[in-house]
Structure formats: C-alpha cells, structure tokens
Amino acid sequence: MRKKTNMSDRTLLLAGNWKMNHDHLEAISSVQKLAWALEDAKLDESRCEVVVIPPFTDIRSVQTLVQGDKLWLKYGAQDVSQHAPGAHTGEIAATFLTRLGCSYVVIGHSERRADNHETNEVVAAKVRAALSAELTPILCVGESLQQRQEKTHVDFTLDQLEESLAGFDASALEGLVIAYEPVWAIGTGETATAADAAEMAAAIRARLAEKYGNGMAESTRILYGGSVKADNVAEIVADADVDGALVGGASLSGPDFAALCKAAVAK
Numbered sequence: 001m002r003k004k005t006n007m008s009d010r011t012l013l014l015a016g017n018w019k020m021n022h023d024h025l026e027a028i029s030s031v032q033k034l035a036w037a038l039e040d041a042k043l044d045e046s047r048c049e050v051v052v053i054p055p056f057t058d059i060r061s062v063q064t065l066v067q068g069d070k071l072w073l074k075y076g077a078q079d080v081s082q083h084a085p086g087a088h089t090g091e092i093a094a095t096f097l098t099r100l101g102c103s104y105v106v107i108g109h110s111e112r113r114a115d116n117h118e119t120n121e122v123v124a125a126k127v128r129a130a131l132s133a134e135l136t137p138i139l140c141v142g143e144s145l146q147q148r149q150e151k152t153h154v155d156f157t158l159d160q161l162e163e164s165l166a167g168f169d170a171s172a173l174e175g176l177v178i179a180y181e182p183v184w185a186i187g188t189g190e191t192a193t194a195a196d197a198a199e200m201a202a203a204i205r206a207r208l209a210e211k212y213g214n215g216m217a218e219s220t221r222i223l224y225g226g227s228v229k230a231d232n233v234a235e236i237v238a239d240a241d242v243d244g245a246l247v248g249g250a251s252l253s254g255p256d257f258a259a260l261c262k263a264a265v266a267k
Helices: 024-040 056-068 094-099 110-115 120-132 145-149 153-164 194-212 214-219 233-237 254-265
Strands: 012-017 048-053 074-077 104-107 136-141 177-180 221-225 244-247
Touching: 012 104, 012 221, 012 254, 024 048, 024 056, 024 254, 048 104, 048 254, 056 074, 094 120, 104 120, 120 136, 120 153, 136 153, 145 153, 153 194, 177 194, 194 214, 194 221, 194 233, 233 244, 233 254, 244 254
Parallel strands: 012 048, 012 244, 048 074, 074 104, 104 136, 136 177, 177 221, 221 244
Antiparallel strands: none
16 A cells, blocks of 8 residues: 655656657557556546656657547656757757647656766756746656665765756745656666665655755655566555656556556555
C-alpha cells in the first residue's frame, strides 16, 4: 500500500519517456492502445496522472489524438531549448511546446547530459525557459555507478540538484517535478532497490526544504527512473517520498504501460 504523510497530498505521476522510439504513426497507435488499456483497467484518473513523452516529431499527432478524443492522458517533450525563438538551428523553443499543448518537459536527462555535454548551468537555463512558457519541468538528477560505489552518490546528486536550480526562488519552482535516475540503472536492466530510491528521494526532499522551505519541499513530486517495470513499480512508489516513476522501455507498449500504471496504484 502507498504510504502517505499527513502533510502530503501529491498525486502519483507516471511518465513514459519514449526516447528516440516511435514515428508519428506508431505514436498514434501506441497512445490509442494505452488509452484503451487504461479504460479496460478501470484506472481512476483521480489517483494518478499518466503522461507520454514522445519525440518532437510525434507531438502534433499525439496532441490531435488526445484533444480530439478527449483522453485524460497528458503529454510532454523530451527536451527544450534554453534559447528564445530565433537563429538557433535545430533547437525547439519552450513556447513552441506550449502551443502544442504540452504539459511537461524532461530536462537534464542523463543521456542528454552525457551525449550532448549538458552542464548543470545549461540545465538551469532550460528549466528557466520551460517555466517562463508555463511548462512543468521534470528535472533529472542522478549518479554514476562509480559514485555509488564510492558512496558519494547522495552528495553528488544533491549538488547536481542545487546547481540545476541555481538562481530560482521557491515561488518560481511551483509544480516542479524531480526525477531521480541513477545512471547505472537506465536501460541496463539493473534497478536501484526501493530502499535506494527512498533514501535519495528523502535526501532530495530534505535539501529542497533546506533551500526553499517546507511548503515547496512537500508539494514537489519526486519520481524514480531506471528500468521501472510492472513487477517492481509498486514497491518503488510505496514510499511516501516517491511520487511516481519516469518510465523508459516499459512505456513503449500501450498495454504494458497501462499494466505498470495499474500496478503502481494497486493496494
């Protein structure tokens, strides 16, 4: 059973990051199957928020389907530019995503940090761009295997968190979502234990309270990401400080993602 504190009333958030998978036609099929499977599962939308995060080229198709069929799913983008619209070839401005009806945007994913050399400074600029366009950032932080083995994982992740939110005050960060994703558990089949996820979520919430106050810390949703599946999600989100999951491969199949969502809210 999902435990709750008296101070917490955070809605479970299950976000499926498709990464570079599914073209726009596959996206339509996947979202349709997800919606049907969620309906069959009789998932109570008041108990959780289900989000799909497709590639940029799929967003318009997903928007048309979600809005046209009045689905209760939400959707977002996998990245955003730190720049305002202008001469930035290949970039996608936050305002473009807002116009497409996106609710969320993933920022600072470990693959972006590694493959595109995104620094915490760049991540902070992207968070600012997202917030200015009324998008909710899903800010990703997490350690490497070496840092965990050296037992510096908590300090590293909290430093990453602080630097990625540098220059913000609590009022600016209302609605922020943080995803703890241990790099060594992403796409590897390895999963941090529920205790590992709970330890880091508690540390993140404590640091948010220290920096921004208890109100902001209690309202911020903290997700776990890293090889989340239907058979492990319930244990991961059972802790009061873990408010959902950032799901990778298990979100590509609509029925599989629906099964994961059902497992996450099951009592």
